[in-house]
Amino acid sequence: MSKIVPNILVVDDSRAILIVMEAMLNELGVSETIVTCLSAKEALERVKVDINYFDTIFTDLNMPDMDGMELIRHLGALHYQGAIVIISEMEHKVINLAANLAKQHNAHLIGNITKPIQLSQVSALLTKVAQFNCHTLIREPAISKEELISALENDEITPFYQPKVNVNNNKIESVEVLARIVSNKDGSVISPNRFISLAEQHDLINQISFSLFKKATSDFNNIKTQLGNDFKLAFNLSSIQLDDLNCPNKLLLILEENKLTPSNIIIEITEQHALSSLTQLETLNRLRMHGFGLSLDDFGVGFTNMNQLKSLPFTEIKIDRSLISNIDTDLFSQVVVSSLINITSGEHLDLVAEGVERLEELAYLKHYRRNLAIQGFLFSCPKPKNEFICWAKDWIKADKSPS
Known part of the structure; x- marks a missing residue:
């Protein structure tokens, strides 16, 4: 073991x-x-x-x-x-x-x-x-390059959905789209930690991202209609993809095909790799200029310090789960998160706590008394489309029920 x-x-x-x-x-x-x-x-x-x-x-x-x-x-x-x-x-x-x-x-x-x-x-x-x-260690062996190419050719890149829920009113504010490979033969699911780094290494990450973006944006209006609820879709891009100055135009074209606008979308950029090149910063700025929401993902595991949050055009910060785990008893996490909350409140940035798994963590986060979205297994794990719709309908129904 x-x-x-x-x-x-x-x-x-x-x-x-x-x-x-x-x-x-x-x-x-x-x-x-x-x-x-x-x-x-x-x-x-x-x-x-x-x-x-x-x-x-x-x-x-x-x-x-x-x-x-x-x-x-x-x-x-x-x-x-x-x-x-x-x-x-x-x-x-x-x-x-x-x-x-x-x-x-x-x-x-x-x-x-x-x-x-x-x-x-x-x-x-x-x-x-x-x-x-989990950001840096592969717990399961990566699939081969040939297996990844086969998955792309067989159109097996599949969107799974995980909600971000407002801690004050229980509303689903946005839904993160997460990549999975689902076998056409037996329905087996391969998690992203087994293929995302491989895709970046072999210059296949754009094919995965744009395939996922097309499928999820195509599903978006249907999901909203079934739920009768207004929310945004959140997609992950790596800092490597920001080196492509044409990235915003590619995303805009897909949105136009599905009759959506950038205001429907949040682009999540992981903090694991530093944003440093002028090209990356220009792409980031152009995405925001077009109206995309921008989220700094996994804050706490990377290299963006709090002062930089004031200069980069992010609209949302996601606190990594390593800072949320046991926050009810961990002074270090409490101090860092409190400081982050003070800064984001002044800068009018949305804030998301990732990886909430315990009721004690949720209760502690509620003490901050500000609009804070929660994402984690305490509410829902990532689910394929139909399972997510069933979960969301039950969640909305329970929220509307008299207490």
Whole structure:
């Protein structure tokens, strides 16, 4: 059985802390390999041997010679893609600044553990790490290039739908369209983590995206008619696709064929890869100029810091589920999300919490008392068209029923 966080590195100048952490990680049984280092310099040398080996690094902040923040800066410079967790008591302002500095150094800081270390804290953080790693680790083997080409040729790229529900009024505000490969032979379903990276690698991602866009926009009016409800469709584009300056025109042509307008559509851009080139920024701006909604997806796992949100033309921010998981008890996530909510409120940006799976998380998010959309298995997993329509009809009917 594979471990949820295969290889872990723990860095602390206290031998006692290293012993405690190793014992707890072994008790939780989540890792195949646990390496400990008494200094940040030693840890950095270990990481340099194979930058992709460690999935997670736990590090103290206050260490001699090289402290934890300096280690995080070096990890960013090395393009380390794993999750980073700080082992230290942190004040609200320190958490916020550390999270922002990590982003500016292209590092993924996702939480902190306070001393004395508790097993429950470590367990909760490892759950967040596993959720973060779903962006960077392939849990199932990727299909072959030949299988992907065959799926495209056989028109097996299929839209699945997952709602975003307003936390205050229970209305379905938008529906995200997610790619699946559904076999024409036996109906088996292949999830996107097995083919999206492959598609990007072999320059097939546009074929997948535009096939999905055509099918879902063709279905849109029928879905709206059956539900009697007004909502938007959300589609994912990678930053790689923004390098195509003709991308907005291609999307507009498909919308025109289906008698839709850009105002019906939200384009979700993942935050996993930095938006940096002038071409990407121009394409982003042109999409917004044409009237598309723009959503920054998976905020919290990538490199966009909060100040950049004020300059980029996004209309929606989606908080990654690694920041939502256990937010009811996680101070790090509470501070980062509170800061994000303050900024988005001032900038009139819509906000979506991804990956809500527990009632406690939902109850905590309701305390923010602002329009916040919720997306996650607590409400609905991604479903094919007919199953989604059945779910949505039941949801709307229950919402209209007297309490």
